[in-house]
Amino acid sequence: MNRLELTGLTTRPAQVWGGVRLVPLVREAPVEGLRLHREVYERLGAGIVELGDRTDYVSYIPHGLVADWSTGDPEVPRGGGQSAAYGTQLGGGGRDVPRTLRLPRPPLHRMAKRRPGDRLRFLPLHLALEGYLALHFGGPSTAWEEWSRRALRDGLSPRAEDAYLGWSVRGLGDALRIFEIHPDQCGVMVYVSDALAAAFVVPHPEDYRLLHASLVEDLYGDLVHQYALYGAPVAEFGARLGDAAHIRTLAELRAAARGQQRVWEEAHESLFARELLDSSYGFERVYRMGSFTLWRFLPPFVRDGSGQHIGETVTDHKGRVAYLKTFRLSDAQIRRGHLLHVLAGAEWELSRAAEVLGSSREELVRRIRAAGFAQLLKGNV
Amino acid sequence: MRTPENSADLVAAEDVLLFANAAITATGQREFGSGALDQRLSLDFLHAYIRVNYRHLYAASLALDINDHNAARIVLGLLWTAGEASAEERRTEGRLIAARLARLPPQRVYRLFGEVRRAGINNRRTRAIMRDWLAARPDPGHDAVKYRSGVKTAARHVHLRCPQGAGPLAEVGAFLFRPGKLPRYEHPLLDAWRRAHYEQGAVAELPFTVAEGFAARHGMKREVFLKRAAPRMTRLERLRTHAVAQRPDADLAAMPLTRLALYVLALPFEQRAARRTELTGALRAAARRAAGGHAGSWGRVHAVLDDSFSSSGSGQKRRRPLAVALACHHLLEVLAAPGAYRGLWTSGRGDALLVRPWGPTPLGMRVLDALEPGPGGVAPDRVVIVSDGWDNAPAGLAGEVLRVWRARLDPGRRTAVVHVNPVYDADGFDVRRLAAGVPTAGIRDAEDLPALVEIARFAEGRTGSAELHAYLDRRVALFLGERETEKDTEMETENETEKEAMS
Numbered sequence: 001m002n003r004l005e006l007t008g009l010t011t012r013p014a015q016v017w018g019g020v021r022l023v024p025l026v027r028e029a030p031v032e033g034l035r036l037h038r039e040v041y042e043r044l045g046a047g048i049v050e051l052g053d054r055t056d057y058v059s060y061i062p063h064g065l066v067a068d069w070s071t072g073d074p075e076v077p078r079g080g081g082q083s084a085a086y087g088t089q090l091g092g093g094g095r096d097v098p099r100t101l102r103l104p105r106p107p108l109h110r111m112a113k114r115r116p117g118d119r120l121r122f123l124p125l126h127l128a129l130e131g132y133l134a135l136h137f138g139g140p141s142t143a144w145e146e147w148s149r150r151a152l153r154d155g156l157s158p159r160a161e162d163a164y165l166g167w168s169v170r171g172l173g174d175a176l177r178i179f180e181i182h183p184d185q186c187g188v189m190v191y192v193s194d195a196l197a198a199a200f201v202v203p204h205p206e207d208y209r210l211l212h213a214s215l216v217e218d219l220y221g222d223l224v225h226q227y228a229l230y231g232a233p234v235a236e237f238g239a240r241l242g243d244a245a246h247i248r249t250l251a252e253l254r255a256a257a258r259g260q261q262r263v264w265e266e267a268h269e270s271l272f273a274r275e276l277l278d279s280s281y282g283f284e285r286v287y288r289m290g291s292f293t294l295w296r297f298l299p300p301f302v303r304d305g306s307g308q309h310i311g312e313t314v315t316d317h318k319g320r321v322a323y324l325k326t327f328r329l330s331d332a333q334i335r336r337g338h339l340l341h342v343l344a345g346a347e348w349e350l351s352r353a354a355e356v357l358g359s360s361r362e363e364l365v366r367r368i369r370a371a372g373f374a375q376l377l378k379g380n381v
Numbered sequence: 382m383r384t385p386e387n388s389a390d391l392v393a394a395e396d397v398l399l400f401a402n403a404a405i406t407a408t409g410q411r412e413f414g415s416g417a418l419d420q421r422l423s424l425d426f427l428h429a430y431i432r433v434n435y436r437h438l439y440a441a442s443l444a445l446d447i448n449d450h451n452a453a454r455i456v457l458g459l460l461w462t463a464g465e466a467s468a469e470e471r472r473t474e475g476r477l478i479a480a481r482l483a484r485l486p487p488q489r490v491y492r493l494f495g496e497v498r499r500a501g502i503n504n505r506r507t508r509a510i511m512r513d514w515l516a517a518r519p520d521p522g523h524d525a526v527k528y529r530s531g532v533k534t535a536a537r538h539v540h541l542r543c544p545q546g547a548g549p550l551a552e553v554g555a556f557l558f559r560p561g562k563l564p565r566y567e568h569p570l571l572d573a574w575r576r577a578h579y580e581q582g583a584v585a586e587l588p589f590t591v592a593e594g595f596a597a598r599h600g601m602k603r604e605v606f607l608k609r610a611a612p613r614m615t616r617l618e619r620l621r622t623h624a625v626a627q628r629p630d631a632d633l634a635a636m637p638l639t640r641l642a643l644y645v646l647a648l649p650f651e652q653r654a655a656r657r658t659e660l661t662g663a664l665r666a667a668a669r670r671a672a673g674g675h676a677g678s679w680g681r682v683h684a685v686l687d688d689s690f691s692s693s694g695s696g697q698k699r700r701r702p703l704a705v706a707l708a709c710h711h712l713l714e715v716l717a718a719p720g721a722y723r724g725l726w727t728s729g730r731g732d733a734l735l736v737r738p739w740g741p742t743p744l745g746m747r748v749l750d751a752l753e754p755g756p757g758g759v760a761p762d763r764v765v766i767v768s769d770g771w772d773n774a775p776a777g778l779a780g781e782v783l784r785v786w787r788a789r790l791d792p793g794r795r796t797a798v799v800h801v802n803p804v805y806d807a808d809g810f811d812v813r814r815l816a817a818g819v820p821t822a823g824i825r826d827a828e829d830l831p832a833l834v835e836i837a838r839f840a841e842g843r844t845g846s847a848e849l850h851a852y853l854d855r856r857v858a859l860f861l862g863e864r865e866t867e868k869d870t871e872m873e874t875e876n877e878t879e880k881e882a883m884s
Contacts (some may be wrong), residue, residue, distance in 0.1 A: 014777075182741050244788070
């Protein structure tokens with residue numbers, strides 16, 4: 001498969017707060033058989049939730065949710081310290097213990113220790129980011145003389161990217177707090193200054209209610225942070241009934257009002273979410289359980305100004321999306337991905353790669369250095 | 382029929398209505414969408430603007446049903462800038478201020494006097510107003526115990542003469558300024574305060590707020606203390622400590638409508654369902670009391686009530702918009718002709734008692750439902766929308782529907798549409814409106830609904846601003862007229878001579 005299929009999800013009118021537009025996605029019927037892991041419900045304070053027939057449902061835990069899974073033995077008291085889920089995971093029922101990462105104790109004086117400029121150095125464990133970071137991680141496949149010894153031995157290691165935490169995106173916290181959740185809502189698309197920042201879909205409305213606030217603890221790219229900081233408030237695309245010369249009865253007025261809802265749905269599909277739904281992605285299967293499959297996907301790294309999104313998704317046997325989480329790459333990250341693609345395609349030979357790009361070899365060398373891969377090249381290139 | 386007016390009059394009328402809406406709804410507390418600071422800044426600007434430009438109307442608004450927070454601010458503003466008014470204006474303002482102060486709860490008035498002192502407003506007229514109010518208090522000893530710092534500040538400011546020797550004022554003077562001097566007080570409360578320092582029995586004789594401090598000092602258990610202090614507590618204090626003390630339930634028959642709605646909404650669903658008949662009966666009785674003589678006079682009424690997530694208010698005003706909606710639901714049922722009422726909630730639920738703030742605001746579709754004729758094909762006489770105006774499914778649909786309805790489907794204005802809004806929008810300096818042609822009024826207590834609908838009528842633009850001024854003058858006369866009959870004649874003449882001497 002190479003496209004995201006959001007069938008079963010309808011768009012509802014957006015809610016705007018400042019520069020952030022949140023578009024709710026509503027399901028008529030929740031996806032059968034896939035629910036959030038019970039531990040997450042308990043940990044996030046939602047108490048015991050009746051998850052229905054517990055014998056045959058697949059449970060999932062989104063990456064990074066903090067919980068305490070240190071022991072599965074009821075007699076042993078829960079070990080101290082918190083741990084976070086290592087990557088989005090699928091599991092059966094609710095009894096299995098996920099792979100967890102022990103979190104360091106939060107420092108007491110958080111304000112002083114925070115890095116300047118509100119940036120959070122995030123470990124490359126996010127499933128999707130891992131896919132992005134692992135792009136051509138092996139480095140040069142052929143030992144051309146331009147590549148340094150380090151490149152040949154270690155490849156692109158270490159590879160790290162920076163992202164902003166949702167708290168630093170101005171207006172996002174407020175917009176999420178004010179947002180009124182629809183009764184059947186299972187997902188949301190976040191637009192900052194009308195650029196798609198993240199798409200988030202879950203299989204069941206109760207899961208969504210629990211995870212709605214966690215959007216503010218997610219990663220967002222450079223572009224999103226800048227747009228939020230410097231962007232102006234966006235316009236509300238409200239309903240317009242126009243001249244209404246042809247409306248003579250209440251029933252016609254009602255039909256016109258319903259027509260506005262359809263107008264918004266089409267506009268959203270064709271204008272706003274086009275870059276997400278119309279691109280063809282490179283999917284990589286990570287895990288399969290029952291009838292659900294966990295994938296991560298990478299964009300084609302096209303540099304035409306529209307957003308490139310990476311993400312992870314759980315699809316059912318028909319290929320429809322049950323769980324989705326995306327991350328919008330910043331321009332620098334797109335450039336790096338594009339460069340790596342071109343280099344790998346040309347088998348890491350600089351002159352051939354330069355030909356593909358349509359520029360000279362010196363220009364390519366300059367670009368490699370500018371992208372932050374200076375350690376791959378020998379000093380005299 | 383509109384008489385031609387110049388634009389200054391129109392602007393003045395609009396500004397007055399804007400201020401009336403703001404003064405009724407805004408309390409400077411955190412709301413759902415904006416913080417407390419934004420609200421206060423917005424109110425500050427509005428008060429200054431109206432005071433400078435329309436001083437006469439600013440003072441006259443004391444006669445309207447504005448909330449206590451804004452009434453105190455208006456009084457402070459008028460006293461602060463008394464130099465800008467003419468002698469005649471000062472006289473009227475003085476009477477309005479005295480009348481309004483008599484209606485404010487005493488703790489607010491003491492706080493206001495404290496602000497007057499801090500602001501350094503120190504002329505004879507202000508001191509005369511404060512002295513009059515203090516003299517009219519029924520029990521200076523009780524005030525001295527319950528509002529000690531307030532009385533002290535006020536006494537200092539007005540140079541209160543506390544004569545030596547026996548007498549209530551002398552004791553109060555000694556109590557406030559030389560507390561340890563007298564070995565015994567004649568006034569029972571002052572003496573109880575003295576004894577409470579070492580005797581636990583005296584603690585129960587004191588007013589509740591004062592007794593709490595002494596109980597903590599003696600280390601009394603909370604439940605024991607609450608049981609003993611029960612006879613001395615006011616109704617609100619009893620409500621506040623109700624959950625803690627597990628005491629029998631509040632007296633539902635005496636609660637005003639909006640407070641009763643807030644109480645109902647604070648109960649969990651199981652309790653509401655279990656006590657359904659009792660609560661519904663109490664709400665209906667309170668609504669009948671509030672409707673008074675208007676009951677049954679409004680014809681066919683359809684209401685749109687907002688129970689979306691934004692009606693949960695904020696931590697400082699919990700569920701207030703939803704309580705106003707619930708209270709209006711019951712009040713409109715009484716005001717409408719029997720059996721001719723339909724109340725529609727935005728979430729689509731039918732049971733008003735189990736309402737909760739949840740879900741989006743599809744105001745547009747719900748307004749369409751409300752405009753449908755009732756059984757028998759009879760169009761509604763009135764459509765009342767109780768909402769904070771944040772229409773978001775989709776945005777602006779309610780305004781568009783009402784615009785098209787007015788323009789094409791009901792140009793003869795057979796149905797009157799009015800929108801009451803319980804939330805003040807700090808950015809817009811007014812409550813949020815749905816559409817330009819829909820009269821909007823701010824609302825804080827549902828009991829004021831009939832009066833507010835009358836004010837909102839002026840905003841529709843069909844009546845001129847001359848009528849608005851006439852209406853305000855009538856309200857002021859009514860307000861002062863009531864006051865005149867209450868006061869003593871000698872106090873009145875004393876006031877007049879004092880003011881005569883100053884002006």
